[in-house]
Amino acid sequence: MGIFSRFKKGLQKGAQAVQGALSAVTGRGSLDEEGLLRIEEAFYESDFGVEATEEIMDSIREAHRSEKELRGEDAGKIARTVVERFLKGSEALFNLEPAKAPEVLCMIGVNGSGKTTTCAKLAHRLKKQGSKVVLGACDTFRAAATEQLKSWSDRLDLEIVAGHHGADSAAVAFDAYSAGESRGHDLVIIDTAGRLHVKENLMDELAKMKRVLQKRSEEAPHHSWLVIDGSTGTNVLEQAKAFHEKFGLTGVVVTKLDGTGKGGAVVSIYRQLKLPIYFIGLGESPEDLQPFSIGHYLDSIFPPVPIEETV
Ligand SMILES: Nc1nc2c(ncn2[C@@H]2O[C@H](COP(=O)(O)OP(=O)(O)OP(=O)(O)O)[C@@H](O)[C@H]2O)c(=O)[nH]1
Numbered sequence: 001m002g003i004f005s006r007f008k009k010g011l012q013k014g015a016q017a018v019q020g021a022l023s024a025v026t027g028r029g030s031l032d033e034e035g036l037l038r039i040e041e042a043f044y045e046s047d048f049g050v051e052a053t054e055e056i057m058d059s060i061r062e063a064h065r066s067e068k069e070l071r072g073e074d075a076g077k078i079a080r081t082v083v084e085r086f087l088k089g090s091e092a093l094f095n096l097e098p099a100k101a102p103e104v105l106c107m108i109g110v111n112g113s114g115k116t117t118t119c120a121k122l123a124h125r126l127k128k129q130g131s132k133v134v135l136g137a138c139d140t141f142r143a144a145a146t147e148q149l150k151s152w153s154d155r156l157d158l159e160i161v162a163g164h165h166g167a168d169s170a171a172v173a174f175d176a177y178s179a180g181e182s183r184g185h186d187l188v189i190i191d192t193a194g195r196l197h198v199k200e201n202l203m204d205e206l207a208k209m210k211r212v213l214q215k216r217s218e219e220a221p222h223h224s225w226l227v228i229d230g231s232t233g234t235n236v237l238e239q240a241k242a243f244h245e246k247f248g249l250t251g252v253v254v255t256k257l258d259g260t261g262k263g264g265a266v267v268s269i270y271r272q273l274k275l276p277i278y279f280i281g282l283g284e285s286p287e288d289l290q291p292f293s294i295g296h297y298l299d300s301i302f303p304p305v306p307i308e309e310t311v
């Protein structure tokens with residue numbers, strides 16, 4: 001399956017909500033108040049968030065005031081332009097710098113956001129591209145966590161450094177770095193335990209991990225990504241601030257955009273955080289982690305041809 005097909009398939013739900021509303025009003029001719037409300041509802045439903053939805057609707061209503069014959073597809077084009085503006089600067093390419101090898105990338109975030117899965121998918125992706133990667137299973141908090149990452153590493157033939165349950169997670173990170181360094185690897189991907197940003201002691205553990213890594217490399221961790229569940233992503237500012245304060249954040253991964261998350265969360269998250277979105281999760285298979293592309297995103301949510309005609 002091509003990259004765009006993965007975007008389109010993963011973002012189907014959000015696209016259907018928006019396209020459903022736009023094509024329904026197109027079917028009735030030019031837009032009326034009921035049609036406008038229906039479009040507004042579709043943006044809310046697709047997790048674009050209150051502010052983004054209001055701004056999109058302001059632009060559509062403004063155009064409607066000067067052009068009473070405005071149709072659903074015109075509203076779609078306006079919405080697309082506004083969303084494109086919202087996303088300006090969000091796309092980021094992940095590149096490794098050989099001079100810095102091994103770089104360290106930490107996946108952090110609240111419980112269940114998709115960190116472990118994203119570590120495995122990313123390692124698989126980079127390995128396929130020829131990079132040498134080792135995973136650090138630093139969630140020693142939950143008994144099954146190390147097993148979960150180990151089973152991914154078995155399945156995808158990935159190198160892994162793990163500690164025993166209850167081990168000091170910072171020590172495992174230290175070991176993973178040492179392994180990466182001595183084996184001449186490009187990247188060490190550290191999986192961390194899920195934690196609520198309001199739990200001070202757990203947040204302090206993260207800070208400790210960073211201090212310990214910095215004993216090995218001043219610049220480590222080179223990348224600290226907040227992994228956010230796209231189905232709960234409409235209100236992430238507080239957690240991002242807390243993680244940023246303790247650890248520093250260099251980017252974001254938005255997962256589960258294929259599930260109950262309906263695509264719009266990407267917009268809502270970027271508007272709140274203004275952090276680059278490196279990857280998005282569009283499903284459970286390893287290939288469903290894809291670099292974020294504004295173009296593919298827009299073409300999936302606002303397809304140039306109405307969605308009924310493409311499925
Ligand atoms: N559909 C879908 N499911 C995903 C995606 N990413 C992760 N998941 C699922 O979400 C669940 C939680 O993922 P994990 O990777 O275990 O999340 P975590 O952040 O490591 O969880 P904790 O370590 O408990 O904090 C698993 O069932 C994953 O398969 C995605 O992009 N799409």
Ligand SMILES: [Mg+2]
Binds near residue numbers: 145
């Ligand atoms: Mg995990």
